[in-house]
Amino acid sequence: MFCRNCASQLNDKAEVCMSCGLKPLNENKYCQECGAETSDKQEICIKCGCRLQKLNNTSFSIDNNELIYPSEPPKSSATATLLSCFVPGVGQIYLGQTAKGLAWLGGSVLLTTMTAGLAAIPIWIAVMVDANLIGQKLQKGQPVQQWEFF
Ligand SMILES: [Zn+2]
Ligand SMILES: [Zn+2]
Structure with a gap:
């Protein structure tokens, strides 16, 4: 996996990029599969054809089982x-x-x-x-x- 912020190569399960300190899937600058540059609105990488992954952090649901x-x-x-x-x-x-x-x-x-x-x-x-x-x-x-x- 590549960091979507700085394109450095990461462990597939990494939650935080060790190079830039950001959550790798929270950004949209590079493809997580091949490291090619991507733009904001892009959904599919034009270099490798993979769907660009994005962290869904809009769910702020209250945990009722807390x-x-x-x-x-x-x-x-x-x-x-x-x-x-x-x-x-x-x-x-x-x-x-x-x-x-x-x-x-x-x-x-x-x-x-x-x-x-x-x-x-x-x-x-x-x-x-x-x-x-x-x-x-x-x-x-x-x-x-x-x-x-x-
Ligand atoms: Zn990074
Ligand atoms: Zn790609």
């Missing part, structure tokens, strides 16, 4: 339960599950309104049990996922 590791000292599951008892989701935010806590908060307000209050009690219980069980896992030193429930 783990939350227990803090030192661990956060208390009782505090999390109590917080979510007052405001649904706040206990989850306290434990580090920010997105999930906000979803609980938004979801519970929405569902309670939609059901004219009928869903309030089951949601209230579920959100407390969830905060408690996630809190207990963290207290035991067990990492939890961003969107792990119960």
